[in-house]
């Protein structure tokens with residue numbers, strides 16, 4: 433390009449700059465980019481806010497308010513919870529009770545378990561946050577893991593760590609909502625994130641499939657027990673532990689991604705009626721599969737896991753309770 437043209441281009445930009453300042457943006461989303469695909473149920477949001485431009489920032493997810501703050505710093509950070517599928521996020525700046533700016537973007541939360549949420553709509557993409565330029569975040573947040581993040585946690589040493597010996601975590605300030613659930617997995621509860629996520633992996637922190645490589649590193653007892661069994665449950669056999677268990681935390685006992693009964697019928701729809709249990713016998717109708725006390729497992733409710741081992745068994749149909757046949761199974765709960 434001739435020198436003269438570059439000069440005119442430069443003049444052109446000089447003219448543009450003042451007008452851009454005239455209607456300056458109030459909010460800039462630093463993270464996340466529009467149309468990001470997430471696996472996790474918690475989304476971090478970071479915004480730059482022009483000082484003095486607003487007195488309240490509100491964050492809505494699918495129409496309901498999840499977070500708000502009176503901006504005091506040049507960067508404001510939030511976390512919100514996501515539902516499966518498309519989440520419509522709306523961030524508004526409010527000044528003197530007037531909405532002065534609103535920014536909207538869409539995030540898709542996918543799941544291997546749910547067929548309808550397995551694949552994102554066109555245009556959505558997975559983006560690795562830790563592979564992007566995080567220098568802006570580094571102004572306030574430590575980004576590189578430190579020695580204190582390297583706390584190995586195996587079931588044998590877990591008890592001692594749990595007794596108030598949790599050391600500070602680099603990951604905690606940004607990811608703290610990840611463990612804000614009633615059931616938290618051992619190593620996540622003491623913020624031993626690096627016991628599974630490798631900072632030298634490519635992409636950074638990436639965990640390879642199958643999950644069994646990760647899970648069996650600590651759950652050695654289960655590995656020895658289950659892999660020696662004659663029948664191994666489909667998803668366990670393919671090493672897909674995280675399809676049923678959150679590696680971090682969840683609403684459900686055993687960190688299950690759904691309550692146990694709902695989890696099983698996600699893949700075995702027709703078994704929910706319990707008709708399959710007594711189809712081979714003379715009875716009409718179905719057998720209860722929930723909502724009754726389990727006569728064998730004290731304090732627990734009857735569920736699919738009352739009769740089937742979710743991982744492995746030496747008996748057909750993954751029968752639990754060491755039952756060798758359907759009839760033997762009945763007699764574990766029904767005397768006669």
Ligand code: HEC
Nearest residue numbers: 462463476477478505507509510511568569571572605606
């Ligand atoms: C001006 C300082 C500052 C900058 C720059 C900054 N943060 Fe923050 N961020 C904070 C503070 C302060 C907290 C609250 C920490 C706490 O409570 O322990 C926070 C918390 C967070 C949280 C958790 C919010 C919550 O409520 O759960 C996330 C996620 C986060 N930051 C992400 C980012 C990202 C991503 C960037 C870079 C794009 C960034 N932050 C840049 C100051 C900053």
Ligand code: HEC
Nearest residue numbers: 474475476560561562569573574577602603606625629637
């Ligand atoms: C500045 C805030 C911040 C800090 C500090 C931070 N993360 Fe993140 N991390 C994020 C955000 C934002 C995402 C995007 C997903 C989300 O919204 O939660 C993310 C995503 C991830 C992912 C998914 C892969 C990716 O790159 O998107 C992993 C794994 C992860 N973080 C692990 C860690 C671990 C381990 C640490 C501590 C050693 C850590 N993070 C520290 C903000 C942070």
Ligand code: HEC
Nearest residue numbers: 470471472603607619620623624625627628639643674679
């Ligand atoms: C027991 C092993 C384990 C521990 C401990 C663990 N993670 Fe993870 N993490 C995983 C696995 C496995 C996945 C992939 C989940 C999947 O396949 O659905 C994952 C995924 C993630 C993701 C989301 C990736 C995405 O694609 O959206 C983030 C963020 C994350 N981990 C952060 C953390 C942080 C922060 C900690 C510390 C509290 C932590 N993890 C501790 C095993 C672990």
Ligand code: HEC
Nearest residue numbers: 585586587590618619627643646647650673677679686687
């Ligand atoms: C770094 C070691 C470590 C790794 C890796 C690990 N776990 Fe754990 N796991 C633990 C500890 C510690 C406990 C808690 C034991 C206790 O409470 O006494 C636990 C407990 C559990 C429990 C039982 C929870 C309960 O409520 O009883 C489940 C389920 C579980 N882990 C699944 C997994 C899965 C799935 C993976 C792979 C994604 C995995 N674990 C990887 C250390 C680990």
Ligand code: HEC
Nearest residue numbers: 644647648651654667668671672673676677686692737742
């Ligand atoms: C099909 C879903 C499913 C898969 C896949 C699965 N689990 Fe489980 N897991 C469960 C259920 C359900 C329970 C609770 C059983 C109960 O109620 O007794 C459980 C319990 C556990 C427990 C605690 C009790 C015990 O038996 O020690 C651990 C540890 C565990 N799972 C680890 C794993 C690991 C590691 C993998 C991958 C090799 C895995 N699970 C795969 C459904 C699953």
Ligand code: HEC
Nearest residue numbers: 665666667675695696698699700736737740742748749750
């Ligand atoms: C992610 C999908 C998935 C989930 C969730 C799941 N299963 Fe399965 N299940 C399979 C697959 C795949 C097979 C192997 C295919 C087959 O034999 O039909 C299987 C097989 C079985 C079998 C043996 C069938 C036979 O003919 O021997 C039983 C019993 C069973 N599952 C029970 C359960 C129970 C109980 C749960 C809940 C704890 C559960 N499943 C959750 C996918 C799943």
Ligand code: HEC
Nearest residue numbers: 696697700703704708709712720721735736738739749758
């Ligand atoms: C009271 C015990 C009991 C309960 C509870 C139970 N099952 Fe079964 N299940 C059986 C028996 C017995 C069979 C063998 C049926 C046959 O082969 O005639 C079986 C077979 C199966 C099979 C193998 C193929 C088929 O469909 O017949 C699957 C899959 C299965 N059950 C899943 C489940 C799920 C999912 C639940 C929870 C919704 C559940 N079961 C609850 C006893 C039970």
Ligand code: HEC
Nearest residue numbers: 709710713715719720724725734738739758761762764765
């Ligand atoms: C894990 C324990 C357990 C096993 C194994 C079990 N049952 Fe049941 N069964 C129950 C419970 C609990 C009830 C509900 C009792 C009540 O209503 O209070 C029930 C109820 C029944 C009923 C009455 C159904 C109705 O409509 O009220 C029949 C018939 C029955 N079982 C047959 C069987 C047969 C056949 C088998 C073996 C294939 C079997 N059960 C295995 C626990 C079990």
